[in-house]
Amino acid sequence: MMKAIRVYQYGGPEQLKLERIPIPQPSSDEVLIRVHTVGVLPYDWKYREGYFKDSRPAIFPYTPGTTFAGTVEKIGRNVHDYHIGQEVFGRSKYGTYAEFTVASREEIFPKPSTITFQEAAAIPGSAILAWLTLFRDGELREGEKVLIHGAAGGFGSIAVQLAKWKGAHVIGTSSGRNLDFLSLLGADNVIDYTSTSFENIVQDVDLVVDTVGGDTLERSWSVVKKGGKLLSLVEQPSADKIRMYGLKTVKPFTPYSPEETKIISQTISQLIADRKLRIVISKLVSLETVQEAHRISQQGHGRGRIILKVYDDD
Template sequence: MGPKLMKSIQVYEYGDIDVLKYEEVIVPAPNENEVLVRVYASAVLPIEWKIRKGFFKSFFPVSFPYIPGSSFSGEVIAVGESVKEYEIGQFVFGRNTKGTYTEYLTISEKELILLPNGLSFEDAVTISGGAATAWNALITEGQIKSGQKVLIHGAAGGVGQYAIQIAKQIGTEVIGTASTKNIEFVKNLGANQVIDYTKTQFENELNEVDFVFDTVGGKTLEQSWSVVKPGGKIVSIVEIPNAEKAEQLGVQAMKPSQLPSKEVFSKIANLIAQKKYKSTIFKSFSLHEAREAHKLSETGHGTGRIILKMNDSYKQ
């Protein structure tokens, strides 16, 4: 018999960080094709505080109360009767649409991925919404090629840190934009050039860029049109680029529409475990500190990923 109650973050209405309620709730029971996971870590993604504030409610409504979060890692502690691929005691990670700021969660076995040896729980949660997002935008849909000049905006962030490494491994010339305090961090990730956006307008420094990867949006995306060459690409994970402008300039522009596959998750997990890619954790919080984690995420100036650790006593 497993635990009957668990700690969880519940949100009952849109609002500021005070709507994140740390409460005790009933542990969910897995259906026949589901697995019950004891969560050890969860990522705190920027989209989560935007959802909490109601920025997307017109096209992405939520049902209250809800548990925030999507990226998790942990241990299988129970399996449904029809589950074939997983067993109790295995370490797993993945993306869960039912929320991850919680001590336990249920998830379909089809959506679960085994944690490879050498990959920590903390590193695993940087994949969904981070490494997998970058991989999908650059490789699966963007199809970057060796020898191209690639500009990455927000290069120090949870997505940008991986985008730099992925683009570099493909064999591109990588240029990143970052704030002053993050210049060395982005250089150490492998960028050929880093532009300090607090001091220099990148559009005055660059031209003939083959590929722009935008994780910022707004003014940054708008200014990117002037640096990409005809036949080049602009891919934004934040907003849909102006199709009319793209046609006028002879540029391909898109917002990725696919979710990364399990195969992509597994490939990236193994690359991190093999030290081919490096993950960076900006700061860790306990589950009851979710408000502080969201507050930090809203500043938008971190290096790497903010995470929640549900249990400090686990052994891996």
């Protein structure tokens, strides 16, 4: 048996119940993982609240969490590229707020010993997506100007550093309490959204990456130069506005192949190991205190990523 969080109905953080349930068993193409750490994503509380009940309805009871870093505990008979005890990170569709989870072999990647389990847990949910948003979909190049909204958050704090590493000019928005933090991460210009309208001082950016949506997204159109791009993680930007402002069209987020993800995850691991990318951890929680993590995440003012620590060894 193992400890796991289970959710029996949509609702608030109190729906996260700690229980003992049987350890799952991997099929022939899957691997059983001992979970060490989990990246707690805003998606987790949104799913629990029922935001996706029409598009991706939950089958109750379910275990929340999609990302993990851990060790291989057991291997299906068709899996030859991993061994028991190997350190890995990845994603699982079975839920990761648990002592063990199961993942298919395409969803796991080797974790180098030069990065911690806490750092590795932020790669599958946030760092890979930041990479794909900036460099694949956003086509950001050295010397270009990027505006990142929500730059201090779990996603934004990584996006700022990756854009800077690429040699871009990085402008980040956050509240006043996070401005120094953004500068430390490498942002060239920082804007306090509570006191300054970014659209009055920013212009001709090559790329906007929006993690806020609503009014922030609407006010962003005018700051992008003709032929530039506007990407949002929270809303699909209007096709009419893309045409009206002469921006480049970006296909709605396309899934990425295991091969592509493997290369990106290796590059990101190396950047972390070389201390060129810092994974900022805002809070560590346990299975016993994970309700608190959801309460904090739900406020939408994260600084770095909340990590659920399931197995104590880092």
